[in-house]
Amino acid sequence: MSPKEPQEFDEVTEGTEDDATAIMPENTLPADPEQLEPEVIDVRKGMFGVHGSGDTSGYGGIVRPVAMPGGSPRPYGGWFDDVADALGGALSSAGITSGVEKVVVHRGEITFFIRRADLLETVRTLRNDPALRFEFCSGVSGVHYPSDEGRELHAVYHLLSMTHNRRIRLEVTCPDSDPHIPSVVAVYPTSDWHERETYDFFGIIFDGHPSLTRIQMPDDWPGHPQRKDYPLGGIPVEYKGATIPPPDQRRSYN
Amino acid sequence: MNSPQDPYAQSADTTTGKVFTVTGQDWDSIVQGVAEEAEERIVVNMGPQHPSTHGVLRLILELEGETVTEARCGIGYLHTGIEKNMEFRTWVQGVTFCTRMDYLSPFYNEATYTLGVERLLDIEDDIPEKATVMRVLLMELNRISSHLVAIATGGMEIGALTVMTIGFRERELVLDLFELITGLRMNHAFIRPGGVAQDMPPGALDEIRDFIALMKKRLPEYADLCNANPIFKARLVDVGQLDLAGCLALGISGPPLRSTGYPWDLRKTQPYCGYEDYDFEVVTWDTPDAYGRFRIRLAEMWESLKIVEQCADRLADLEGAPVMIADKKIAWPSQLALGSDGMGNSLDHIRHIMGESMEALIHHFKLVTEGFRVPAGQAYVPVESPRGELGAHVVSDGGTRPFRAHFRDPSFTNLQATSVMSEGGMVADVIVAIASIDPVMGGVDR
Amino acid sequence: MGLEEKLPSGVLLTTVENVAGYFRKASFWPATFGLACCAIEMMTTGAPKYDLGRFGMEVFRASPRQADLMIVAGRVSQKMAPVLRQIYDQMPDPKWVLAMGVCASSGGMFNNYAIVQGVDHVVPVDMYLPGCPPRPEMLIDAILKLHDQVQHAKLGVNRDAQVIENENDALTALPTSDMRGLLR
Ligand code: SF4
Numbered sequence: 001m002s003p004k005e006p007q008e009f010d011e012v013t014e015g016t017e018d019d020a021t022a023i024m025p026e027n028t029l030p031a032d033p034e035q036l037e038p039e040v041i042d043v044r045k046g047m048f049g050v051h052g053s054g055d056t057s058g059y060g061g062i063v064r065p066v067a068m069p070g071g072s073p074r075p076y077g078g079w080f081d082d083v084a085d086a087l088g089g090a091l092s093s094a095g096i097t098s099g100v101e102k103v104v105v106h107r108g109e110i111t112f113f114i115r116r117a118d119l120l121e122t123v124r125t126l127r128n129d130p131a132l133r134f135e136f137c138s139g140v141s142g143v144h145y146p147s148d149e150g151r152e153l154h155a156v157y158h159l160l161s162m163t164h165n166r167r168i169r170l171e172v173t174c175p176d177s178d179p180h181i182p183s184v185v186a187v188y189p190t191s192d193w194h195e196r197e198t199y200d201f202f203g204i205i206f207d208g209h210p211s212l213t214r215i216q217m218p219d220d221w222p223g224h225p226q227r228k229d230y231p232l233g234g235i236p237v238e239y240k241g242a243t244i245p246p247p248d249q250r251r252s253y254n
Numbered sequence: 255m256n257s258p259q260d261p262y263a264q265s266a267d268t269t270t271g272k273v274f275t276v277t278g279q280d281w282d283s284i285v286q287g288v289a290e291e292a293e294e295r296i297v298v299n300m301g302p303q304h305p306s307t308h309g310v311l312r313l314i315l316e317l318e319g320e321t322v323t324e325a326r327c328g329i330g331y332l333h334t335g336i337e338k339n340m341e342f343r344t345w346v347q348g349v350t351f352c353t354r355m356d357y358l359s360p361f362y363n364e365a366t367y368t369l370g371v372e373r374l375l376d377i378e379d380d381i382p383e384k385a386t387v388m389r390v391l392l393m394e395l396n397r398i399s400s401h402l403v404a405i406a407t408g409g410m411e412i413g414a415l416t417v418m419t420i421g422f423r424e425r426e427l428v429l430d431l432f433e434l435i436t437g438l439r440m441n442h443a444f445i446r447p448g449g450v451a452q453d454m455p456p457g458a459l460d461e462i463r464d465f466i467a468l469m470k471k472r473l474p475e476y477a478d479l480c481n482a483n484p485i486f487k488a489r490l491v492d493v494g495q496l497d498l499a500g501c502l503a504l505g506i507s508g509p510p511l512r513s514t515g516y517p518w519d520l521r522k523t524q525p526y527c528g529y530e531d532y533d534f535e536v537v538t539w540d541t542p543d544a545y546g547r548f549r550i551r552l553a554e555m556w557e558s559l560k561i562v563e564q565c566a567d568r569l570a571d572l573e574g575a576p577v578m579i580a581d582k583k584i585a586w587p588s589q590l591a592l593g594s595d596g597m598g599n600s601l602d603h604i605r606h607i608m609g610e611s612m613e614a615l616i617h618h619f620k621l622v623t624e625g626f627r628v629p630a631g632q633a634y635v636p637v638e639s640p641r642g643e644l645g646a647h648v649v650s651d652g653g654t655r656p657f658r659a660h661f662r663d664p665s666f667t668n669l670q671a672t673s674v675m676s677e678g679g680m681v682a683d684v685i686v687a688i689a690s691i692d693p694v695m696g697g698v699d700r
Numbered sequence: 701m702g703l704e705e706k707l708p709s710g711v712l713l714t715t716v717e718n719v720a721g722y723f724r725k726a727s728f729w730p731a732t733f734g735l736a737c738c739a740i741e742m743m744t745t746g747a748p749k750y751d752l753g754r755f756g757m758e759v760f761r762a763s764p765r766q767a768d769l770m771i772v773a774g775r776v777s778q779k780m781a782p783v784l785r786q787i788y789d790q791m792p793d794p795k796w797v798l799a800m801g802v803c804a805s806s807g808g809m810f811n812n813y814a815i816v817q818g819v820d821h822v823v824p825v826d827m828y829l830p831g832c833p834p835r836p837e838m839l840i841d842a843i844l845k846l847h848d849q850v851q852h853a854k855l856g857v858n859r860d861a862q863v864i865e866n867e868n869d870a871l872t873a874l875p876t877s878d879m880r881g882l883l884r
Contacts, residue, residue, distance in 0.1 A: 141647045141660035190505025216330035233813030247342035253624040335814035357737035422747030
């Protein structure tokens with residue numbers, strides 16, 4: 001998957017000092033430009049979540065990019081480098097040279113973005129290699145970034161090495177038009193229910209899963225309810241003549 | 255059995271064979287029906303509404319006589335959409351939602367979420383010491399109450415009603431402490447990003463000391479009643495076996511993992527909230543069965559009591575220290591005061607914002623309606639809940655609300671062991687095996 | 701049901717009503733329908749400190765066929781709703797439903813895709829108990845109020861009259877949307 005083109009904005013309002021969406025300095029170190037750019041996933045417009053209700057606040061013109069932390073340059077610090085070296089070495093000896101898309105070190109946690117084609121081999125290496133030994137998988141968590149074109153759906157794995165007492169995060173992306181990610185159940189049987197749950201909520205199809213069926217919702221449920229484009233599904237609540245719309249249809253800060 | 259008033263008590267032909275609905279006193283008709291069909295296989299559906307399945311868990315068991323050949327779980331009967339609901343509330347309000355996930359260990363849900371948010375805010379080092387000690391205190395008290403319910407309901411499900419009644423009797427003591435400290439018996443929403451909601455009320459430390467003294471008398475009763483009880487042992491020993499390799503493959507943590515003898519406890523191995531400064535032991539057992547897990551829970555309550563005692567000593571030295579972060583951009587303005595009903599708004603604070611300072615009013619309004627912004631990124635800070643590794647994967651897009659909060663709940667993961675633990679055993683042992691995992695359906699389904 | 705159906709309205713029927721109501725309320729048998737957090741409080745209510753045994757109902761029936769009160773304790777998900785209805789249908793008449801907690805009463809704080817917004821969408825509810833979770837004392841209070849309702853339940857022809865009366869009351873009641881003004 002090719003890294004995203006930098007997005008063009010018509011007009012970008014400067015963030016205020018305490019505005020956390022301002023691009024964070026630790027993520028703007030110059031290096032390989034494609035990998036280290038903060039990943040712009042969305043553009044936030046105005047101050048309020050629900051639009052079209054006649055914004056009289058005067059904040060409707062604010063436009064700011066929403067950026068996730070970008071890739072980090074070497075050295076990552078501490079044992080992060082050991083893991084990255086060991087993983088890179090083990091993968092290249094298995095013939096995979098570009099399995100790791102980028103590495104993000106943020107807030108003391110390390111995230112490896114893995115190309116989905118290489119996921120299975122990567123987790124197998126992570127579990128089996130004596131220098132890595134991530135024998136415990138804490139499951140899969142799906143995240144939906146609707147405006148991150150071509151990488152809408154993310155599957156996030158938290159791995160734990162009890163041998164070395166380390167914790168890493170793997171992130172795999174797939175486009176909404178082709179929501180397939182290889183299943184890791186063969187390596188981590190614990191992912192069985194977690195993958196079913198992620199399928200249920202996000203519609204990510206885990207190829208190779210022994211029985212990918214809905215787990216939380218009824219079998220005949222339409223849609224995947226925790227995607228961002230699925231409404232919260234609340235009903236308006238009436239009390240003594242006043243009606244309050246459900247939380248996702250109220251005007252609220254975003 | 256085909257009474258016209260009762261549409262459910264009947265047999266029906268489906269594509270997969272004849273299906274009987276058992277309603278009591280009609281086992282003969284099933285046996286006869288199976289004999290007629292010349293089929294050995296009986297598939298029994300148990301739950302989701304069954305007194306012994308530990309909540310709204312549905313079990314689909316394939317039986318050969320009394321032996322379980324296959325066991326599968328059906329879950330989702332309590333799916334509440336809490337994770338999605340959290341995306342529409344501010345970061346602080348999220349605590350109110352996640353506390354209701356695993357309702358037997360609310361403080362752990364709050365703690366893991368709060369720790370994640372604090373890591374994203376990069377304020378982990380600014381949390382006042384007293385807030386951290388109070389978190390530990392509440393979490394350890396919560397471990398006691400949760401283990402008590404685990405033992406109590408586990409006992410009830412095998413017919414040991416006395417265990418159930420005494421378990422709930424002691425739990426009341428813990429709940430009284432919770433009520434004193436947080437104002438609520440359950441679902442507290444007390445641990446918040448930046449600290450805890452309120453200071454310790456006057457007299458709480460004495461109550462805690464009384465509680466510790468009383469528990470030290472009461473806990474041995476459980477040991478006397480159960481540890482060597484032949485019926486209890488007959489039901490529990492060697493039931494629900496799962497060895498270390500199985501635990502790791504299935505991602506099992508908590509008492510089932512420690513019952514294999516492997517001392518993995520996040521409080522020791524990856525300390526959070528300053529657990530490295532407390533003196534306690536990680537309890538393990540050498541028989542990975544239901545009995546071992548029961549003994550671990552019992553022993554862990556003692557360890558928790560030890561930690562609670564240390565917390566009480568520390569809190570005694572921290573009289574009057576702050577319990578919320580100093581940064582007023584994050585500290586929720588809930589300066590509550592003691593009113594005639596035991597709790598209420600702080601009149602001083604109201605006077606300040608309404609009468610003295612326009613800026614304070616604006617600030618208060620912004621913080622309450624808009625909330626604070628959390629820098630974009632993601633965090634995962636697991637804690638050792640009574641059931642194992644509980645972690646919240648918190649994702650922020652830099653907004654005032656969580657972009658996504660996913661909870662890795664130990665009940666959900668551990669429940670996957672049902673089939674491994676119960677296949678090949680008796681039907682009655684399925685109940686014991688599940689009770690030894692102690693799943694809480696609120697956590698499983700969220 | 702039985703003989704009382706045949707009785708003409710009058711002193712005899714009211715006496716039978718009183719006696720039947722008295723016995724029914726004194727031996728309520730709740731079906732376990734614990735769903736979520738509220739279920740824990742329901743169990744607590746049956747446990748030593750609050751002791752539902754004082755009101756003759758410490759025995760929670762595992763089988764709906766032996767129960768006449770369903771305490772819906774917790775949030776009812778869309779997946780659970782059919783199960784709930786089936787259990788309700790399996791309970792013999794006469795039966796009562798107590799919606800315990802805001803989730804069962806109205807969906808509570810979970811106004812979303814997964815939760816039935818009030819169990820009265822699925823089964824008729826006789827008593828709503830607010831709280832999240834309600835304290836055991838509140839549950840006992842709700843049960844005692846329900847006892848009162850049961851004691852005064854009518855039978856036979858009187859029952860028919862009561863049904864019509866309730867229906868008329870409901871039809872003429874002021875809709876909540878017309879109850880404007882400050883919160884009262
Ligand atoms: S009303 Fe509150 S306590 Fe009861 S089930 Fe709902 S969330 Fe839980």
